[in-house]
Amino acid sequence: MESPCRTITLEKNGTSLEPVHYSVQGKEILQIFKENFQKEDPVLFLDGTAGEGGHSFLFLKEFPNSRIILCDRDPIMLSRALTRLSDFSERVVSIQTNFSEINQKLLTSYGIDQTPQGILLDLGISTFHLFHSGRGFSFRESEPLDMRLNPNSGQSAEEILNIYPKDRLMNIFYTYGEERWSKKSQK
Numbered sequence: 001m002e003s004p005c006r007t008i009t010l011e012k013n014g015t016s017l018e019p020v021h022y023s024v025q026g027k028e029i030l031q032i033f034k035e036n037f038q039k040e041d042p043v044l045f046l047d048g049t050a051g052e053g054g055h056s057f058l059f060l061k062e063f064p065n066s067r068i069i070l071c072d073r074d075p076i077m078l079s080r081a082l083t084r085l086s087d088f089s090e091r092v093v094s095i096q097t098n099f100s101e102i103n104q105k106l107l108t109s110y111g112i113d114q115t116p117q118g119i120l121l122d123l124g125i126s127t128f129h130l131f132h133s134g135r136g137f138s139f140r141e142s143e144p145l146d147m148r149l150n151p152n153s154g155q156s157a158e159e160i161l162n163i164y165p166k167d168r169l170m171n172i173f174y175t176y177g178e179e180r181w182s183k184k185s186q187k
Helices: 026-036 054-062 075-084 086-091 104-109 127-131 157-163 166-176
Strands: 044-047 067-072 092-096 118-120
Touching: 026 054, 026 118, 044 054, 054 067, 054 075, 054 086, 054 118, 067 075, 067 086, 075 086, 075 092, 086 092, 157 166
Parallel strands: 044 067, 044 118, 067 092
Antiparallel strands: none
């Protein structure tokens, strides 16, 4: 199924790359950072939810002396972002992790000895996850029910549904799925 969200097709060295998601409110977010940093400042940005690197691309283009720490839990998304940002590779440090695990010790292990001055968290799943990941985030596609942002961690949704007892599943649906009728409908 075709994605209802805007995508752009990038071209690099005469080769068309697969379509990438167009950052939502990219101009507005960039404007906030432009109000807080000068164009020539050597700013260290942290994009804690890199996705396909759209916001990071805008930062690196707008702030030519900046560097960016690119984080994402999903190794495929991080790879897509690095491909998109390959022209800026000397200014990009990528870390496959959840943004909640970022601390100075982790940054130091990647050769970063300063604290990021600009931080962006664009929370939620992406168009890629809904329409192209093959991980069961959407009801529109027939694919395995995985639903993990990092396909190498934890149990898949399919495993959870087949292993967890009914009362635990009802509690999960009630608590996290905002399904207030889950306890009644499962009796």
